[in-house]
Amino acid sequence: MIKYLLFCLILSPAVTHATSFTDGSEKFGLAGGNDACWFDFNNDGWTDICAGGKVYRNEEGKKFVYVTDTGSCVAADFDNDGFLDLYSWGSRKVYRNVDGKEFKAIELPELPKGGSLGACWGDFNGDGFVDIYVGGYETWPAETYADFLLINEGGKSFKLGWQEVRYRARGVSACDFDRDGDLDVYVSNYRLQPNVLWQNDGKGKLTDITGSHGALANGPGFGGGHSIGASWGDFDNDGNFDLFAGNFAHKDGRGNQPESLWLRNTGKENNFKFESKGQGGVFYQESYSSPAAADYNNDGNLDLFFTTVYGVASFGRKNNPVLFRNDGDFKFSNVNAESKLEGLGATYQAAWADFDNDGDQDLMTAGRFFVNDSDNKNHWLKVHLKSEKKTVNRHAIGAQARVTLKDGKVLSRQVESGTGQGNQNDLVLHFGLGSNDRPVDLAIFWPDGSTQNIKEVQIDQKLEFKIKD
Numbered sequence: 001m002i003k004y005l006l007f008c009l010i011l012s013p014a015v016t017h018a019t020s021f022t023d024g025s026e027k028f029g030l031a032g033g034n035d036a037c038w039f040d041f042n043n044d045g046w047t048d049i050c051a052g053g054k055v056y057r058n059e060e061g062k063k064f065v066y067v068t069d070t071g072s073c074v075a076a077d078f079d080n081d082g083f084l085d086l087y088s089w090g091s092r093k094v095y096r097n098v099d100g101k102e103f104k105a106i107e108l109p110e111l112p113k114g115g116s117l118g119a120c121w122g123d124f125n126g127d128g129f130v131d132i133y134v135g136g137y138e139t140w141p142a143e144t145y146a147d148f149l150l151i152n153e154g155g156k157s158f159k160l161g162w163q164e165v166r167y168r169a170r171g172v173s174a175c176d177f178d179r180d181g182d183l184d185v186y187v188s189n190y191r192l193q194p195n196v197l198w199q200n201d202g203k204g205k206l207t208d209i210t211g212s213h214g215a216l217a218n219g220p221g222f223g224g225g226h227s228i229g230a231s232w233g234d235f236d237n238d239g240n241f242d243l244f245a246g247n248f249a250h251k252d253g254r255g256n257q258p259e260s261l262w263l264r265n266t267g268k269e270n271n272f273k274f275e276s277k278g279q280g281g282v283f284y285q286e287s288y289s290s291p292a293a294a295d296y297n298n299d300g301n302l303d304l305f306f307t308t309v310y311g312v313a314s315f316g317r318k319n320n321p322v323l324f325r326n327d328g329d330f331k332f333s334n335v336n337a338e339s340k341l342e343g344l345g346a347t348y349q350a351a352w353a354d355f356d357n358d359g360d361q362d363l364m365t366a367g368r369f370f371v372n373d374s375d376n377k378n379h380w381l382k383v384h385l386k387s388e389k390k391t392v393n394r395h396a397i398g399a400q401a402r403v404t405l406k407d408g409k410v411l412s413r414q415v416e417s418g419t420g421q422g423n424q425n426d427l428v429l430h431f432g433l434g435s436n437d438r439p440v441d442l443a444i445f446w447p448d449g450s451t452q453n454i455k456e457v458q459i460d461q462k463l464e465f466k467i468k469d
Helices: none
Strands: 003-011 022-023 034-041 048-052 054-058 064-069 071-077 087-089 095-097 102-105 119-122 131-134 147-155 157-164 169-175 184-189 194-199 204-208 226-235 242-248 261-265 274-276 289-293 303-309 322-326 331-335 350-353 363-366 368-373 379-388 400-404 410-414 429-434 440-445 450-458 461-468
Touching: 034 350, 034 363, 048 322, 095 184, 095 289, 095 368, 102 131, 119 169, 131 169, 157 410, 169 400, 184 242, 242 289, 303 350, 303 363, 379 440, 400 429, 410 429
Parallel strands: 169 226, 226 289, 379 461
Antiparallel strands: 003 461, 022 368, 034 048, 048 054, 054 064, 071 087, 087 095, 095 102, 119 131, 131 147, 147 157, 169 184, 184 194, 184 226, 194 204, 226 242, 242 261, 261 274, 289 303, 303 322, 322 331, 350 363, 363 368, 379 429, 400 410, 400 440, 440 450
C-alpha cells in the first residue's frame, strides 16, 4: 500500500510581498558566476546554491558561506540516500554528497569526446534512479560533439547509454509534456540548427518528434535558430506544460533570423502538439540567451526572466536582460523599471529560489543576487516533494503538482533539474495564489504514475509531502 506523509514546515499568516528587487550580493556574500543551481545540499530547509562552479551554504537566510568548488552543475539525488548530488557539465564529473558535509567525485565510464554547456537529471528508464542527459556542444568551426545519456546503475555507478552526434546543444531541460508518466527532453541547439524535442518511451528510448509536434522554434527560410536556452512552464494555466524557446537572432545581410517564440501545448485532444504564439510581447533583442520562469509577484501566472549575451550587439544595439510579467493569454510586459532590474549586464546566469523562506522568489543573475522585496499582499504556497518509495527517485525529479483555487483556476508546476542554459531553479515547487485567501486543493502526480489528491490545503505555508511503499 502506498502511504503519503504530510509535514507542515512553515506556517504564517498572509504576509506582504514585493514586486521589486534589491541587490543583496554584498550583504549576503553571494556574487559571481555565469550559471546558478539552487539546491538544499544539507537538508536544513534553507536553499543553498552553486554559482559559477562554487557551492555556497545558506545560513538561515542571513548570509551565504563558501563551501567548495565543483564546477558548473545541476543537482539531483543519484544514490537515493536523501542528499542532493551534483553533475558538473563543466568538469564532466559526478559529485556524491556525503551526509550534507562534503562532495566527492565518483568514477565515471569513459565519456564521448568533447565539452558541454548544459545537462539535466531525470529517471529516463523508470527504475527509480535518476539518469543524466548531457548536451554536446562544439569546437568552432570544425567539430560537433555528441549528446549522450549516463544511465544510473542502481545508485552505485553510471554506464554510457545512448549517444548521438547531431546538433550543437546549448540548453537541456526535461518535462513530461505529454503526461504519460515519463520525462521527455528539449534540447536548444545553436548555429541555426533545429532544436530537438525527444519523446521518451518510458524505458529511455528517445524519438525525435520535433517537426511533427511543432517544436522547432524556427522562422521562414531557416531550419532553426541560434537557440541557447528554453523554459518549460504552464504559462496559460490550462494544465499543460508549454515551452518558451529563446533565440539569439541577427538582423543583417544574412536575413532576419528566428526570434524567440512561445510554444503553447495544445493538450491531449491534439496529441500534445505545440502551436506558436509568437513573441507575445518579448520584444526583439539580438543577443537573448538564457530564460528562467517563476511567478515573481505571486499573482498565479508564471513570469519570465530572459538574459542577453552582449551588452552591445551588432550595429551598436544595446541589449540587457529583461523581466517579463505574464499578463495572461501569452501577453508579456517589460517590468524592468518597476522591478528595479534595469541595466543588468550580459550573462547566461538566471535561476530562481525563495532563499529566505518568506514566500516569494529571489533571483540569481548577472553575477549578482537580487532579493525580492514586496508589498503586493498576494498569497502563496510552497510544496516540497520527497520519496522513500523504490520506484520514485528520492527528490521526485519529474513529479508534477496542480493547485486548484476556489474560483476554479488551476496552477501547474514540475520538479525540474536544468533550465535555460546550465541553470537550475529550486526543487521546491512555488505557487503564487494572487488574492485567493482560502484553502486550495492539491493534486500530486509522482513519476511512477502514483497520484494523490489533498483537499482544503491551508495557504501561506511551506509543506512537505513524502511518498512511501
